[in-house]
Structure formats: structure tokens, C-alpha cells
Amino acid sequence: xxxxxxxxxxxxxxxxxxxxxxxxxxxxxxxxxxxxxxxxxxxxxxxxxxxxxxxxxxxxxxxxxxxxxxxxxxxxxxxxxxxxxxxxxxxxxxxxxxxxxxxxxxxxxxxxxxxxxxxxxxxxxxxxxxxxxxx
Numbered sequence: 001x002x003x004x005x006x007x008x009x010x011x012x013x014x015x016x017x018x019x020x021x022x023x024x025x026x027x028x029x030x031x032x033x034x035x036x037x038x039x040x041x042x043x044x045x046x047x048x049x050x051x052x053x054x055x056x057x058x059x060x061x062x063x064x065x066x067x068x069x070x071x072x073x074x075x076x077x078x079x080x081x082x083x084x085x086x087x088x089x090x091x092x093x094x095x096x097x098x099x100x101x102x103x104x105x106x107x108x109x110x111x112x113x114x115x116x117x118x119x120x121x122x123x124x125x126x127x128x129x130x131x132x133x134x135x
Contacts, residue, residue, distance in 0.1 A: 006057055011029060011031075012029055013027070013028045013033070013049075013055075013056050014026070014027050014028075015028070015056055015060075015063065017067075019064070019071065019081075020071065020076065022079070024071075024079060024080060024081055025080040025081070026063060026067045026080070026081045027080060027082045027083065028052075028056055028063060028083045028088075029082070029083065029085060030044075030052065031084065031085035032083050032084055032085050032086070032087055032088045033047075033052055033055050033088070034085075035085050035086060035090060036059075036062075036089070036090060062088065063083070066083050066087050066089075067081045067083060069087075070082075070083060070087060
């Protein structure tokens with residue numbers, strides 16, 4: 001996406017995109033971005049216009065889904081779509097930081113003397129002498 005199609009104006013970030021056969025202006029409010037990211041008041045105050053523009057650029061598919069949903073709720077002929085607080089889904093916790101496996105996948109430690117079921121070997125493997133005595 002070109003840099004001139006995403007711009008900030010006051011507390012809003014504007015982007016021009018082609019939706020349903022028309023070029024439309026999407027206006028994403030600062031509150032919608034802050035709520036989606038789950039920012040505290042201090043973090044929200046530190047977010048600059050370029051940070052908000054970068055958010056819109058990197059999350060354009062999310063913005064497009066919200067804009068199409070909003071367009072369905074309002075007039076289909078609307079030249080501009082306004083996305084306000086609560087209209088972007090709240091981001092869940094980062095999956096990469098959580099443990100993905102719910103159970104332990106490693107094999108349980110078995111006592112040395114008991115072979116697992118189906119093991120047909122009689123003696124210890126590769127632990128004794130490999131060659132018999134030549135006597």
C-alpha cells in the first residue's frame with residue numbers, strides 16, 4: 001500500500017480503499033485502535049500519528065472486514081465509512097507467548113527392567129559382547 005493513501009488527521013486515521021465497486025474513505029478512530037490493542041492510558045498517549053498509520057497499514061485486512069461489516073449496517077452508497085471504538089474486535093492474548101500444548105507429549109519414564117508392550121527382544125541390545133569367544 002502506498003504511503004499517501006494512509007494519513008492521520010487529528011485523532012483519526014484515514015485510508016482510501018476500493019470496496020464493493022467504489023473508492024471509499026475509511027476513517028478509523030484513535031479509540032478503536034487503542035481498544036483493539038488493549039492499551040493503557042499511558043501507552044495510548046504515547047502512540048503517535050505514524051504509529052496509528054502503521055497499525056492501519058499492517059492490519060488492513062482487519063480494517064477491511066470491519067469496514068465491510070459497517071457498510072452492511074449502513075447505506076451501501078456511503079462514500080465514507082467511520083470505524084469507532086468497539087467496532088474492531090479486541091485482540092486476544094498473543095498465542096506465541098502461551099504454551100500451545102495442553103498435555104505433555106513426551107513419553108513417560110518406564111523402569112528399565114520392564115519392556116513396553118509388544119517388545120520381543122529377550123536380552124539387552126548392543127550392551128554385551130558382539131562376538132562370541134573363539135575357544
